[in-house]
Amino acid sequence: MDSSFPLQPRCPAVVAVFLETTSAWPDLKEIVFVIQSQSNSFHAKKAEQLKQSILKQSAALTQEMPAVLLLHQLAQQEGAWTILPLLPHFSVMYSRNSSWIFFCEEETRIQIVQLLETLRRYDPSKEWFLGKALHDEESTIIHHYAFSENPTVFKYPDLAAGWALSIPLVNKLTKRLKSESLKSDFTIDLKHEIALYIWDGGNGLPLTPVPEFCTDVVGSACATSLQSSLPLCGNPVKKEDIFVAVKTCKKFHGDRIPIVKQTWAGQAGHLEYYSDYADSSIPTVDLGIPNTDRGHCGKTFAILERFLNHSHDKIPWLVIVDDDTLISISRLRHLLSCYDAREPVFLGERYGYGLGTGGYSYVTGGGGMVFSREAIRRLLASKCRCYSNDAPDDMVLGMCFSGLGIPVTHSPLFHQARPVDYPKDFLSHQVPVSFHKHWNIDPVKVYFTWLAPGEEDRAREQSRRGLREEL
The missing domain is CATH 3.90.550.50 (Spore Coat Polysaccharide Biosynthesis Protein SpsA; Chain A)
Structure with a gap:
């Protein structure tokens, strides 16, 4: 039995009072x-x-x-x-x-x-x-x-x-x-x-x-x-089972990549930086796709092809993030324990385009896009591709997956914006997985305030382990 939901009201006396006064209540x-x-x-x-x-x-x-x-x-x-x-x-x-x-x-x-x-x-x-x-x-x-x-x-x-x-x-x-x-x-x-x-x-x-x-x-x-924002589904996914792809470009190598390395990069088991320029000091991988100021569809599909067909053939999960995304890999590992990589999973913060007139849902890219290997396999087998290299990658992916009948899986723990862009009462009952953008904030401070593993995460993991043993 899942303990997340009480199956009876808290107190039998409350039920008795209810039954005595039922005429005063809505049916x-x-x-x-x-x-x-x-x-x-x-x-x-x-x-x-x-x-x-x-x-x-x-x-x-x-x-x-x-x-x-x-x-x-x-x-x-x-x-x-x-x-x-x-x-x-x-x-x-x-x-x-x-x-x-x-x-x-x-x-x-x-x-x-x-x-x-x-x-x-x-x-x-x-x-x-x-x-x-x-x-x-x-x-x-x-x-x-x-x-x-x-x-x-x-x-x-x-x-x-x-x-x-x-x-x-x-x-x-x-x-x-x-x-x-x-x-x-x-x-x-x-x-x-x-x-x-x-x-x-x-x-x-x-x-x-x-x-x-x-x-x-x-x-x-x-x-x-x-009760909780991070679900209980057994042991966290191993960090070696998640490949993290960071989209970047030469002009951001000097200011954004050092922040990634200062904050969350050390949690990742596999991580590569994909750019328009091969910089051995980082290092970055040049995918041969020119950088664009608009969308990055060409770059994203090149990452998907590389993941599926050229390397990492035993890794079940791919995460694509921007170079100004702040993410907790440890929390993501726990969250992914609830999903089956053998299913076509496309996970993140859900947005919609033209839904009143037959549009589609998509995972907004800045908060991080999570793919199971099976989702990528079906996508690339479909031949659905970018209409241009600078098309918005997240929207094209949403359109493609919608056409394949693969729904977006939404998690409110991924965030397209910064913590200051959300109400405090809303964030107070979350254990967030990601935030996005460095505008007018100290991104390192934001990471260590909101996303870094701490005593609370360790205590939560211990309590869940104890609950699993009881069950």
Whole structure:
């Protein structure tokens, strides 16, 4: 049994009180639970465990069972993970007999009794957008510098804590979606973009903060919480089973490569620097691809070909990073223990392009792109290639994998931007794997603050080892 999810509410007395006062609470059948799941085997299993936890807690309350949906099973369309395209489906299927659509992630822990107690405070006949509120401390590129005069005024939900839409709001948003198409070409930060859409420039609804939607357990009143951001899946992958490719160019040899070597390079079992110039002092490998100021598709595909066909034939994992990416190889090794390299895995921070009009998802390159050997084999066998050497490599890869039916596997632990670009409350419940960019920061300090192995990592590994022995 996976200990990540409690199968019963914390206290039998709470259930007894609930059963005595059930008329004052919403019926469970009025809540539609939507788990923001993924089709990768590890994530699908985690989502199914959460579903069973919800159903077992519900059964203890002797009510009619709620609907519990897994997002990756709802629709075949590429953009289902962005939620908004699915609202018309929710409106048609559930508006007659339901009051709430409650969204949660695979790692969200839910206490059903406390959730019902929380939701009863809100009149379900009105429009509600409920969640744990986050805000930007300063304007950030990942939100297109929105609310730059006062970034703290705009609140958006921490999806890991769970968030809810009342059915009247779902119906209103559905009408809007039918009358006007989604405007943004790119999906970069889902939680912020959903809140922006619902807010509608001040004509819609702001987020209502709900203190019972938690990421850390701060008391028995919490309806939701998180246990851990790094999953438990056995022994970490050996560092010799991961090959790290660093994309660089001659003009950055002098300032960026020394930072890589000062910080994370020593954790890697296999590492090569790929450049437009062979520098024996580093050393770098010249792939014969000229450097470009735009995308680096030609260079990235040359790395993939070299990895698959010319060397490293027994290494199961390839990681491609920029020369200004900061990454924790030790945490990546633990994370990869949850994935099967025999499957086609394409892992990192997921972005979307044109998802409202039949586009595709992709792993944004700056946070690091992780490939299983099988994913690379299928990609190169497909003949899908760059339309030019300076095409955006991450987007072309997303387009190719989408055409092959290989989904992006998303992890929020990879970051395209710097720590200052994310809310402190959001990062506080993460064990991050990567950050990107050196703008206006001390990258060495950022690495040792956020990513370097420390006592906490060692203690976490020991506790997990003890838990494995108990299991």
